Amino acid sequence: MFTHSQEHVDPDLIRIEANIDDMNPEWIPYVMDKLFEKGANDAVFIPVIMKKGRPGFMFQILASKDRLNEMEDVLFAETTTLGLRYSPVICHRLSRKQTKVETRWGTIRVKTGSYRNRLVQVAPEYEDCARIARNHGVPLKDVYHEARREFDL
Amino acid sequence: MFTHSQEHVDPDLIRIEANIDDMNPEWIPYVMDKLFEKGANDAVFIPVIMKKGRPGFMFQILASKDRLNEMEDVLFAETTTLGLRYSPVICHRLSRKQTKVETRWGTIRVKTGSYRNRLVQVAPEYEDCARIARNHGVPLKDVYHEARREFDL
Amino acid sequence: MFTHSQEHVDPDLIRIEANIDDMNPEWIPYVMDKLFEKGANDAVFIPVIMKKGRPGFMFQILASKDRLNEMEDVLFAETTTLGLRYSPVICHRLSRKQTKVETRWGTIRVKTGSYRNRLVQVAPEYEDCARIARNHGVPLKDVYHEARREFDL
Amino acid sequence: MFTHSQEHVDPDLIRIEANIDDMNPEWIPYVMDKLFEKGANDAVFIPVIMKKGRPGFMFQILASKDRLNEMEDVLFAETTTLGLRYSPVICHRLSRKQTKVETRWGTIRVKTGSYRNRLVQVAPEYEDCARIARNHGVPLKDVYHEARREFDL
Amino acid sequence: MFTHSQEHVDPDLIRIEANIDDMNPEWIPYVMDKLFEKGANDAVFIPVIMKKGRPGFMFQILASKDRLNEMEDVLFAETTTLGLRYSPVICHRLSRKQTKVETRWGTIRVKTGSYRNRLVQVAPEYEDCARIARNHGVPLKDVYHEARREFDL
Amino acid sequence: MFTHSQEHVDPDLIRIEANIDDMNPEWIPYVMDKLFEKGANDAVFIPVIMKKGRPGFMFQILASKDRLNEMEDVLFAETTTLGLRYSPVICHRLSRKQTKVETRWGTIRVKTGSYRNRLVQVAPEYEDCARIARNHGVPLKDVYHEARREFDL
Numbered sequence: 001m002f003t004h005s006q007e008h009v010d011p012d013l014i015r016i017e018a019n020i021d022d023m024n025p026e027w028i029p030y031v032m033d034k035l036f037e038k039g040a041n042d043a044v045f046i047p048v049i050m051k052k053g054r055p056g057f058m059f060q061i062l063a064s065k066d067r068l069n070e071m072e073d074v075l076f077a078e079t080t081t082l083g084l085r086y087s088p089v090i091c092h093r094l095s096r097k098q099t100k101v102e103t104r105w106g107t108i109r110v111k112t113g114s115y116r117n118r119l120v121q122v123a124p125e126y127e128d129c130a131r132i133a134r135n136h137g138v139p140l141k142d143v144y145h146e147a148r149r150e151f152d153l
Numbered sequence: 154m155f156t157h158s159q160e161h162v163d164p165d166l167i168r169i170e171a172n173i174d175d176m177n178p179e180w181i182p183y184v185m186d187k188l189f190e191k192g193a194n195d196a197v198f199i200p201v202i203m204k205k206g207r208p209g210f211m212f213q214i215l216a217s218k219d220r221l222n223e224m225e226d227v228l229f230a231e232t233t234t235l236g237l238r239y240s241p242v243i244c245h246r247l248s249r250k251q252t253k254v255e256t257r258w259g260t261i262r263v264k265t266g267s268y269r270n271r272l273v274q275v276a277p278e279y280e281d282c283a284r285i286a287r288n289h290g291v292p293l294k295d296v297y298h299e300a301r302r303e304f305d306l
Numbered sequence: 307m308f309t310h311s312q313e314h315v316d317p318d319l320i321r322i323e324a325n326i327d328d329m330n331p332e333w334i335p336y337v338m339d340k341l342f343e344k345g346a347n348d349a350v351f352i353p354v355i356m357k358k359g360r361p362g363f364m365f366q367i368l369a370s371k372d373r374l375n376e377m378e379d380v381l382f383a384e385t386t387t388l389g390l391r392y393s394p395v396i397c398h399r400l401s402r403k404q405t406k407v408e409t410r411w412g413t414i415r416v417k418t419g420s421y422r423n424r425l426v427q428v429a430p431e432y433e434d435c436a437r438i439a440r441n442h443g444v445p446l447k448d449v450y451h452e453a454r455r456e457f458d459l
Numbered sequence: 460m461f462t463h464s465q466e467h468v469d470p471d472l473i474r475i476e477a478n479i480d481d482m483n484p485e486w487i488p489y490v491m492d493k494l495f496e497k498g499a500n501d502a503v504f505i506p507v508i509m510k511k512g513r514p515g516f517m518f519q520i521l522a523s524k525d526r527l528n529e530m531e532d533v534l535f536a537e538t539t540t541l542g543l544r545y546s547p548v549i550c551h552r553l554s555r556k557q558t559k560v561e562t563r564w565g566t567i568r569v570k571t572g573s574y575r576n577r578l579v580q581v582a583p584e585y586e587d588c589a590r591i592a593r594n595h596g597v598p599l600k601d602v603y604h605e606a607r608r609e610f611d612l
Numbered sequence: 613m614f615t616h617s618q619e620h621v622d623p624d625l626i627r628i629e630a631n632i633d634d635m636n637p638e639w640i641p642y643v644m645d646k647l648f649e650k651g652a653n654d655a656v657f658i659p660v661i662m663k664k665g666r667p668g669f670m671f672q673i674l675a676s677k678d679r680l681n682e683m684e685d686v687l688f689a690e691t692t693t694l695g696l697r698y699s700p701v702i703c704h705r706l707s708r709k710q711t712k713v714e715t716r717w718g719t720i721r722v723k724t725g726s727y728r729n730r731l732v733q734v735a736p737e738y739e740d741c742a743r744i745a746r747n748h749g750v751p752l753k754d755v756y757h758e759a760r761r762e763f764d765l
Numbered sequence: 766m767f768t769h770s771q772e773h774v775d776p777d778l779i780r781i782e783a784n785i786d787d788m789n790p791e792w793i794p795y796v797m798d799k800l801f802e803k804g805a806n807d808a809v810f811i812p813v814i815m816k817k818g819r820p821g822f823m824f825q826i827l828a829s830k831d832r833l834n835e836m837e838d839v840l841f842a843e844t845t846t847l848g849l850r851y852s853p854v855i856c857h858r859l860s861r862k863q864t865k866v867e868t869r870w871g872t873i874r875v876k877t878g879s880y881r882n883r884l885v886q887v888a889p890e891y892e893d894c895a896r897i898a899r900n901h902g903v904p905l906k907d908v909y910h911e912a913r914r915e916f917d918l
Contacts (some may be wrong), residue, residue, distance in 0.1 A: 007679040009646040013697065017242075019197050022276060022332040023600075025361045029665055030589055030599050036663065043671065044631050044660040047353035047361065048197040049215075051189060053818005054180055055331045055353065058197065058213075058363065060660075060670075062697060072245065076268040077598045080276065083246040085166065085215060089629075092684065120904075123692065124635060130489055139536045139885075140489050141482075149914050157696055170701075172656050175735060176447075176821045179787040183436055183446050200812035200820065201656040201672075204648060206512005208812065210820065211656065211672075217657040225704065230445045233735065236705040237862045238625065238674060273598075281338075283336055292383045292579075293336050300609050319850065323548075325503050328582060335818055342816060350784050350813040350823065354519075357495060359488055359665005364519075366813075366823075368850060382574040386582065389552040391472065391521065395782075397516040398837065399848040414497065416588065423843040426751075428633075429787060429845065455761050476854075478809050481888060484667045485634040506667065507809040507825075510801060512794055514637045514659065514669065517809065517825075531857065535880040538656035539888065542858040544778065544827060635906075640903050642895055689904045742795055751842045752795050753788075 007095040007114065013039045013041065015089045016072075018081040019048060021056030028057065031078045035061055038070040040061045041091070062089065094121065101150040105136045122151055160248040160267065165218045166194065168242045169225075172201060174209030181210065184231045188214055191223040194244070215242065233294040247274065254303040258289045261300040275304055313357040313401040313420065318371045319347065321395045322378075322385040325354060327362030334363070336382045341367055347397070368395065400427065409457040411442045414453040428457055465575065466554040471524045472500065474548045475531075478507060478539040480515030483511040487516070490537045494520055500550070521548065532558055553580065560609040564595045567606040619707040619726065624677045625653065627701045628684075630693040631660060633668030640669065647673055650682040653703070674701065703756045706733065713762040717748045720759040734763055772879065777830045778806065780854045781837075783846040784813060786821030793822070796843045800826055802837040806856070827854065840846040859886065866915040870901045873912040887916055 028045060034069065035043045042062040050056040063071050068086065075084055088129030094113035101108055101124075108128040124147035133140040181198060188196045195215040203209040212232065216224050221239065228237055228298035247266035254261055255279075260279040266274030286293040318418040334351060341349045348368040361384040365385065369377050374392065381390055400419035407414055407430075419427030430453035439446040487504060494502045501521040509515040518538065522530050527545065534543055553572035560567055560583075567587040572580030583606035592599040638655060647655045656676040662668040671691065675683050680698065687696055691717040706725035713720055713736075720740040725733030736759035798807045807827040815821040822834060824844065828836050841850055859878035863904065866873055866889075873893040878886030889912035899906040 015699070019195055022279075022330050024328055024330060024603070025363075026328040026585055027603075028361055028661075029359055030592070032663060040629055040662075042666070045197060045361065045661050046658060046660045046670070048199045049181075049818065049820055050197050050815060051185060051195075053335055053449075053814065055334055055351065055363065055814055056241070058199070072268075076247065076266075076273050078600065080274055080600070082249060082264075082266040082274055082276075083244055085168075085242045085244040087240060087242045087699060089170070089697045089699045091695055091697045094688065095612050096694060111694075113688075113694040115684075118698075120688050121692055121694055123694075126485055128632075133489070140486050141537065141539070144483070144486075145913060145917065148910060149917055152910065152914055172654055175738075175789055175791040177450070177787055177789060178449075178822075180446050181820055190413055195896055198820065199658060201658045202508060202512065202514055202640075203656050204644060204654075208508055208793055208810065208822065209656070210790075211658070216373070225727075229706065229725075229732050231447065233447070233733055235708060235723075235725040235733055235735075236703055238627075238701045238703045240627070240699060240701045279332055281774055286336070291594065293333050294384065294386070297330070297333075298607060298611065301604060302611055305604065305608055317601075321850075321852070325501055328585075332522045332564060334814075338816060348784055348816075350815050350821070352505060352811060352813045352823070354505045355487075355661060355667055356503050359490060359661065361661055362503070362759065364505070378574075382553065382572075382579050386580055388555060388572040388580055388582075389550055391474075391503075391550045393474070394851060395850045395852045397848055397850045400841065402847060417847075419841075419847040423838075426841050427845055427847055429847075432787075451760060451764065454757060455764055458757065458761055459514045461823045478807055481636055481638040481891075483636060484669075487667055488665055504667065505811060507811045508793075509809050510797060510807075512641055514640055514657065515809070516637075516667065517811070531880075535859065535878075535885050539886055541861060541878040541886055541888075542856055544854045544856045546780070546852060548854075549718050550863075621877050636909070638891055638910075639905050642898070690906065692906070738791055745795070753843065753845070756789070756792075 004097045005095065008093055009094060010091045013089045013091050014063055014065045014068055014086050016061040016063065016084055016086045018059045018075060018079065018084050019050060019056055020059065020081050021050045021054045023080040025079065031074065034074045034078055035071060038074055039063060039067045040071060047091055101147055103143065103146045103150055105132045105138065105143065108132065110147060110151050122148065124148060157250045158248065161246055163244045163246060166242045166244050167216055167221055167239050169216065169237055171212045171228060171232065171237050172203060172209055173212065173232055173234050174203045174207045176233040184227065187227045187231055188224065191227055192216060192220045193224060204222045206304040223228045254300055256299045256303055258285045258291065258296065261285065263300060263304050275301060277301060310403045311401065314399055316397045316399060319397050320369055320371045320374055320392050322367040322369065322392045324365045324381060324385065324390050325356060325362055326365065326385055326387050327356045327360045329386040333384065337380065338374055340380045340384055341377060344380055345369060345373045346377060407453055409449065409452045409456055411438045411444065411449065414438065416453060416457050427456045428454065430454060463556045465553065467552055469550045469552060469573055470587055472548045472550050473522055473527055473545050475520040475522065475526045475543055475545045477518045477534060477538065477543050478509060478515055479518065479538055479540050480509045480513045482539040486537065490533065493533045494530060497533055498522060498526045499530060554586045560606055562602065564591045564597065564602065567591065569606060569610050581607065583607060617707065620705055622703045622705060625701045625703050626675055626677045626680055626698050628635065628673040628675065628696055628698045629660060630671045630687060630696050631668055632671065632691055632693050633662045633666045635692040637688065643686065646686045646690055647683065650686055651679045652676060652683060660756065665717045713759055715758045715762055717744045717750065717755065720744065721758060722763050734760065736760060769862045770860065773858055775856045775858060778854045778856050779828055779830045779833055779851050781826040781828065781849055781851045783824050783840060783844065783849050784815060784821055785824065785844055785846050786815045786819045788845040792843065796839065799839045799843055800836065803839055804828060804832045805836060866916055867913055868911045870897045870903065870908065873897065875916050876910060887913065889913060
């Protein structure tokens with residue numbers, strides 16, 4: 001999947017939030033997976049402290065406005081929240097391109113990002129690096145460094 | 154207090170935030186209580202890292218717009234912040250209803266939430282469960298599970 | 307309750323820990339209260355990240371060795387853990403004394419701590435300060451500062 | 460895999476720790492997986508703040524003493540630490556048993572824990588619940604609640 | 613530098629955010645310094661948990677709208693993010709004034725804040741207190757307390 | 766300062782801990798600096814939640830046993846704690862060596878660590894990289910990558 005997208009500003013995003021203090025944390029990765037399957041652009045949860053000193057989690061999801069319904073479906077079904085709040089946000093996305101590099105252990109995809117036509121980000125793909133590290137019995141960090149070095153040369 | 158409220162979207166909310174790095178954390182629960190007394194819908198604080206590597210707390214309060222003054226009164230009086238920032242948010246609240254269940258140790262209120270007329274949330278009241286657990290010398294988690302089971306049956 | 311205890315080293319303490327990822331966080335303050343009722347010297351919980359990226363909580367309790375059974379009773383009954391680990395620790399406690407100061411709003415107890423006969427800690431009692439702040443409608447921080455100032459003068 | 464183990468105290472454990480502030484956090488789940496593959500009993504990482512206000516992570520691993528070498532091999536190879544510290548800990552493990560329950564959507568394994576011959580823990584297996592939730596299109600939390608209810612009845 | 617600014621509401625601020633999971637945390641204080649040099653009003657980072665259970669950091673910057681370009685220049689150059697999101701916020705800033713107090717160890721600047729013409733904040737300058745504590749070999753907390761006491765008297 | 770130290774196990778270390786909920790977080794970096802000046806090997810603080818839902822900080826210091834007095838002097842003078850607890854730990858330190866690399870912008874020191882005579886850690890010095898990034902107006906991350914690449918070649 002070699003993709004290329006232009007740098008752009010997307011004005012039609014929405015940030016969705018809920019604070020939850022009564023949910024088994026074991027379920028959180030499942031909720032996150034569901035949100036991404038249904039089209040979330042990003043999703044994080046943040047340890048927070050709530051009313052009466054209760055520890056809890058803030059979910060914060062970023063999605064395009066037309067995905068609000070899908071996000072709500074997941075959050076109301078899979079978490080214990082009684083409400084969601086949202087507000088519009090604007091997103092500035094870099095031009096992204098996927099390329100690949102050859103390492104001594106095989107090919108690794110590298111995602112790059114450009115800001116005003118200047119290359120600023122270079123990210124070897126985690127999945128490729130982890131697979132190679134595992135299969136060749138080399139440290140993951142060495143695979144990253146070699147992928148990065150090959151890109152630079 | 155058996156209440157019932159319809160599912161609705163409330164467009165007149167405001168998120169109020171401050172980052173604070175010079176306040177005795179012992180005072181935080183007091184501030185939280187005050188905010189809820191003055192009508193906050195929700196209030197959390199989040200451990201953050203600020204300028205010069207200083208640990209601090211982000212307060213994040215959700216209130217209806219017409220409570221902004223009361224929230225500011227509390228925050229400027231009770232915290233050490235020199236500024237507050239705010240932005241509008243929209244809140245989608247589930248239909249809420251309070252019912253009760255009978256357990257072997259007594260009655261427990263249960264709050265439920267419905268999303269598009271489908272029951273999605275069932276939450277035994279903490280105060281009831283904690284009182285029963287304490288008075289009957291049973292684990293709190295067993296009280297929750299029995300309350301939940303009785304609701305389901 | 308005006309107490310005075312000498313500076314000493316207590317060699318008979320134990321640190322008890324558990325990592326928990328499948329427990330409703332709403333129950334945590336209840337567990338903490340129980341631990342203190344049964345004689346814990348200190349108890350904290352720490353947000354951690356566990357196996358498979360699951361968020362969880364590490365409980366860490368400090369108690370005298372002869373309270374290990376009581377602590378285990380609470381933790382196995384009230385949390386969801388399947389195991390506890392412990393290790394001995396030594397505690398150096400300052401000489402503690404309780405005194406009181408007069409403020410314009412009434413008397414406030416102040417706890418002090420001395421290290422090698424030098425006064426190093428001065429802590430107005432939260433409960434007194436909070437009660438006065440509430441009853442007199444003054445900011446809690448002003449009550450603390452006045453209590454501290456009266457102590458110093 | 461239906462297992463049963465007796466309640467016991469294991470005196471031959473070791474807690475291994477490192478504080479790390481210069482490692483790509485993307486690598487952490489990989490490190491965790493490796494540690495478990497090599498026999499770690501438990502492994503968590505904790506967000507901490509280090510020298511000069513740098514955010515970092517504390518790794519904390521629990522393993523039997525005879526696994527110290529394997530743990531060190533992973534940690535020195537896969538993280539960026541220049542040192543590890545360790546100390547002995549004792550672990551009290553509950554009697555564990557695996558049973559299963561029938562729900563309307565299929566069989567779910569349930570792990571139980573007993574403390575002094577009293578059943579205190581009941582934990583439906585995450586993997587079974589997640590698979591069923593996914594395959595039957597039902598909320599994960601409903602699957603948990605039904606598994607738990609079936610166990611209790 | 614003795615300054616005085618009136619209490620006011622600034623409607624032209626912007627909150628800029630990015631979630632980052634693949635950046636060496638050692639670089640974060642450097643990024644923060646750069647943001648403040650380029651005019652950020654405030655900047656914090658928050659430990660969060662991201663996709664696939666990866667720990668990460670949310671950067672949250674507050675700046676005036678006309679600094680958006682400078683903030684983007686820093687964030688795209690110095691972090692590893694491929695996108696930034698932003699949304700407008702309004703800031704209510706207290707009237708601020710700088711005064712000074714004399715302590716037994718020398719002069720300390722004190723920043724004050726007034727809300728509706730009532731003095732609510734009193735903050736001894738960290739840099740002055742730290743310098744004095746260091747030069748005179750006294751505990752920093754004693755310097756703060758004396759500065760505060762002198763202000764009150 | 767080009768140093769070389771052999772891989773070794775140091776059995777004479779001590780972990781010192783305190784949980785603090787009533788201290789101005791602004792003072793924490795000062796405390797940390799003092800601890801390192803007085804010989805701490807490592808020092809971190811961890812956001813925790815304490816009694817009554819109060820947020821606080823756990824300080825955790827690692828020092829050689831013969832520095833216990835100096836550490837206590839700092840902690841009792843500069844924090845608000847009324848007690849410290851400690852326990853022995855053993856530290857396994859890699860062989861460390863300092864070397865240097867030439868980049869297009871100048872010389873950068875690189876610290877390396879070897880485990881059983883195998884090079885496992887390579888860390889460009891933050892101070893050198895930050896100075897160069899600042900002086901040459903290049904992104905800090907580019908300086909790190911080039912230093913690392915030069916080391917590998």
